[in-house]
Amino acid sequence: MKIDRIKLLNIDKNTLEFIEKSCQRDGFYTFSSEDAHDERERIVSTSGSHNCGGRCVIKAHVKYNRIVRISTEDDIPDTEKVPQLRGCLRCRAYRNRIYNCDRLKYPMKRIGKRGEGKFKPITWQEALDITADNLKRIMHKYGPDSIYIQYATGNEGKLSEKAWMKRLLGMYGGYLSYYGNYSTACTQTATPYTFGTIYTGNSREDWVNSRLIILLGFNPADTIHGTNTAYYLKMARNAGAKIISIDPIYSNTAVALADKWIPVRPTTDNALMDAMAYVMIEENLQDQKFLDRYCVGFDESHMPSGIPGGNSYKNYILGEDGSKISKTPAWAETITGIPRETIVELAREYALTKPAALIQGFGPQRHAYGEQVARGGTVLAAMTGNIGISGGWASGTGYPVENIYAASIPYYNPNKSEISMFSWPDAIVRGKGMGADLSVRGAKKLSSSIKLIFNLGGNCLVNQHTDSNGTAGILRDEDLVKFIVTNDQFFTASAKFSDIILPSDDMMEREDIVTPWDVGSYLLFMNKAVDTVFQCRNGYDWIGELAKRLGLFDRFTEGRSLNEWVEYLIEETAKKNPDFPSCSEFKKKGIYRRSYEKPSIAFKKQIEDPLHDPFPTPSGKIEIFSNRLWGMNNPEKIPAVPKYISAWEGPEDPISRKYPIQCIGHHSKRRVHSTFDNMGWMEEVERQQVFMNCEDARVRHISDGDMVKVFNSRGTVIIPVKVTARIMPGVASIPQGAWWTPDKNGADRRGCINVLTRYKPTPLAFGNPSHTSLVEIKKV
Structure with a gap:
């Protein structure tokens, strides 16, 4: 086994020996050094696959099988009709992510109490054996309502792990689905009314x-x-x-x-x-x-x-x-x-x-x-x-x-139960029989609580979900959730609550297809730029191995390689887009643009x-x-015409006398939700700090840059303060997405706003109320 890239990535000798032995034992090698000595620069067109508001053309410049710099689209005229899809600082800093020394390198098994963060390395064979055994046992004992694929947006590609897992679990008897999303639950539910x-x-x-x-x-x-x-x-x-x-x-x-x-x-x-x-x-x-x-x-x-x-x-x-x-x-x-x-x-x-x-x-x-x-x-x-x-x-x-049709991996879930993506803690604590309210769709009630969670490229277990401390308490209880599998690139706050952790390849180490939020204009092809490192594996690879253990490999794969599935998606997409390019052309160009003679107008025909x-x-x-x-007969919370309803922990809540500041969590230019929070380059762009109005700071004797304690009954965040006139009095904001990092006293030291937010789903969508929090702020 050649180790040129391992040396480049600067890993220690013990890690190298473990990787080599486990690779040999599992019968595969993770490193290809075919291009390791190629000094010619290749430019590979790709994109980002995490849940960023933008979908841009990213060009990876590769030498010695290593990305040496990143550029963006500059090879077409930049016109008002067809503006270039130029990347922002997040994707331009991607080398700092793919070559981060903290990337997960091999499968790991929990050895301490859940949430302690104590793990030991194991082989892929052992990790998948343990996962398959738990899946079989829990499915047999509790049924499909007990199996949950956690909401996750770390990989939004058409060939993501969650797509493959839905396909596999659908074949194995089904799983508990969710509806809605953390970003737009309320508007997606309410607007159609x-x-x-x-x-x-x-x-x-x-x-x-x-x-x-x-x-x-x-x-x-x-x-x-x-x-x-x-x-x-x-x-x-x-x-x-x-x-x-x-x-x-x-x-x-x-x-x-x-x-x-x-x-x-x-x-x-x-x-x-x-x-x-x-x-x-x-x-x-x-x-x-x-x-x-x-x-x-x-x-x-x-x-x-x-x-x-x-x-x-x-x-x-x-x-x-x-x-x-x-x-x-x-x-x-x-x-x-x-x-x-x-x-x-x-x-x-x-x-x-x-x-x-x-x-x-x-x-x-x-x-x-x-x-x-x-x-x-x-x-x-x-x-x-x-x-x-x-x-x-x-x-x-x-x-x-106007939308471009983009084909997806086919799957079918025979289990019709669905919960709101935000209600999964309820489905753990009181899941069996849950359904008397609107939080369950497709069934009168759940037949089981959630017992097994697949967390695939997500940080919603504790970090992006409200009340991080309370949610962590639920997950620590091994009598509730019996088994948690995380597949990720980093040891996130959520990964610490896993029983098995599986290292994922990176978006620049795989092929995929991604759609923008505005899916009416273009589709992007993500070409593989470099080889996968360490023991990181693509989802189709390891989920296919899991399918073997369940006796479903042939049905799951349909005899197709991963590249053949890519070709399948392109062919299916082309069937409904007559001018769609061939597979080879789409890969070469990296983008399909649809042009329109004039803008589309919603409800013009109506x-x-x-x-x-x-x-x-x-x-x-x-x-x-x-x-x-x-007809829902709940006019105080679900009126038939839109109304102002005074919010709990809003400015009129009596609790504001104790916690007088409304705390929200804006999106930061340095992160995509929690993705990129552990990147040093992005820390240089914008430090994690709480934004506070000048007058609110003055009466509390707080100065710009001070360390402050932001707290309420749910928890405490200790964080630097940015005193500014760019936020209104009575309001503070902590950029959402910072990784939950409690100290020995339970106070978060990174600035995870969900330490302060409350778990209380909205009445109709059962959505995310994370901008409804009252706090007090004091100088440390």
């Missing part, structure tokens, strides 16, 4: 036709939210659009692109939107003709039959619904922190400037009643008549209506011909009042 779909966005190229763009918690400068999203906003501004940013933070998007910043208290966006609606109604600024023709439930004259009077949206806004509370700007000022004059001006501007786009980010709907935020924006879009027109925006989820192209709702119209939500 208004429009019947989540595809409510115009093409981004259409923003140049807007005269006014309101960004509600939308920060694509850092989150990216689709490669070149900030570029399209810049084009709109250059074309004359006014841009307003509504956000607790004066974000980089607001700094670079906005004409005005309106800070708003977290969880109170609906109060702002209610007051805007009040101004429009009182001043008769709403597009009544649009509301009369296309909408259900705005006023008493357009309500579904059989609904008692006083339940329209207009009744609610004017306080004629029994509450006797008019949603005036003065009412909203005390809740949101926005001056009433600003609210009036904003309402008039949105109502009188046409076309206009109210674009909702995903941050505002990640709170206690986030379903209301999503639907609230759709009502304002309807009231202003900005739906189905160029330059407008229907609001809600905002996914583009607005032009509502009789023949109705909205995909039960009524065929925009449902401001939802009969389906009315």
Whole structure:
């Protein structure tokens, strides 16, 4: 076995000896030194496969079978119609990730208590034998509801481990599925109650036709939210659009692109939107003709039959619904922190400037009643008549209506039970019989609690899930979850709670296909740049070995190699995209772009011909009042029209007297969720720190750079502070994604915001309420 690359990677002698012996014992070698002496530079086109808001062209420059630098797309003309897909600093720093000395190198088995982080190296053969034995035992004893593939976005490629595991477990009897996601659970659930779909966005190229763009918690400068999203906003501004940013933070998007910043208290966006609606109604600024023709439930004259009077949206806004509370700007000022004059001006501007786009980010709907935020924006879009027109925006989820079909690995799950991706702790603690509420779909109740978890490229076990300390306590109890397998590239906070850890290859050590968040424009092929190192293995490889132990290898593989599965996906994709390139051409170019003669407009057909192209709702119209939500008979938490509901641990919660600061977790430009947190280069870009308003710091005698204690009843984070005027008073923000690192006293020393967040799913989507936390901050 040649070890040129091992020397380059600087591993110790004992590790080298273990790897060599275990490779020989398992019958395979992980290192290929065929190109180790090739000094010619190869340029390999690839992309990123983690859950980044951008999907960019990455070019790996390879010498001696090692990536020596990374560049990006620069070989096509950069035009307004076809802008280059240029990588941000995350992927440009990727060498620091692939060659990080902390990469997992071999399979490991837990030897201490779960969560202690004590493991010993074992062979792949032993690791897969242990995994297969536990899978067989647990499936036989508890059934498919006990087997769970954890939500994970560390690898979003079409050939990811979770795709292969779904295929295998489906053949083995099934598994417990999940619905929704941590990012958009509330808006994906709520938006269809208004429009019947989540595809409510115009093409981004259409923003140049807007005269006014309101960004509600939308920060694509850092989150990216689709490669070149900030570029399209810049084009709109250059074309004359006014841009307003509504956000607790004066974000980089607001700094670079906005004409005005309106800070708003977290969880109170609906109060702002209610007051805007009040101004429009009182001043008769709403597009009544649009509301009369296309909408259900705005006023008493357009309500579904059989609904008692006083339940329209207009009744609610004017306080004629029994509450006797008019949603005036003065009412909203005390809740949101926005001056009433600003609210009036904003309402008039949105109502009188046409076309206009109210674009909702995903941050505002990640709170206690986030379903209301999503639907609230759709009502304002309807009231202003900005739906189905160029330059407008229907609001809600905002996914583009034009999409490229991209084939996936075929699988079938015979087990129909589904839980919300956020409710898995409940499915561990009280899973058997769970289903009396809306958290279980496909079955009346679960037949078992979760007993086995496959955590494949994810950090949601403790890091990205709320209440890290409480969740860790659940996972430590080996009487609850019997067996946990993690497959990853690093020893993450979640990996520490595994029984078996399996080292994964890197995105530049494999072939794959990835789609952007905006899947209407292009697909990317990820060419393999370098060979896999150490004992890291591709998912198809080791899951295929697991299939052998279950007697399913031939059925699982269908006789195909991994490369043949790549060809299969390309061929299936080409069947529904007539101009799709051949497999060899797609690999060579690394990208398939679809060109459009003109931007796509959501609901254009419905607005032009509502009789023949109705909205995909039960009524065929925009449902401001939802009969389906009315039928749930839970008006305090799931109202039939969107309403402001005062959040637990919001600014009006009495507990704010003890914990007076609202703490949120913004996305950092240095990470993709928790991916890249352990990269030294990214630490140089932006340190992990809590952002705090100058006045809040002054009264606490805190100075910029001090170490502070951020705490509530759930835990404590000790972290440096950034004192700044770029966050509104009464609000603090810790960039989400830092790896949970408790000290001996249980205080987190890295800045994991989920030490402070609460596990309490939202009422309809059972989604993630992570921006609903009250804390206090003190100088250490």
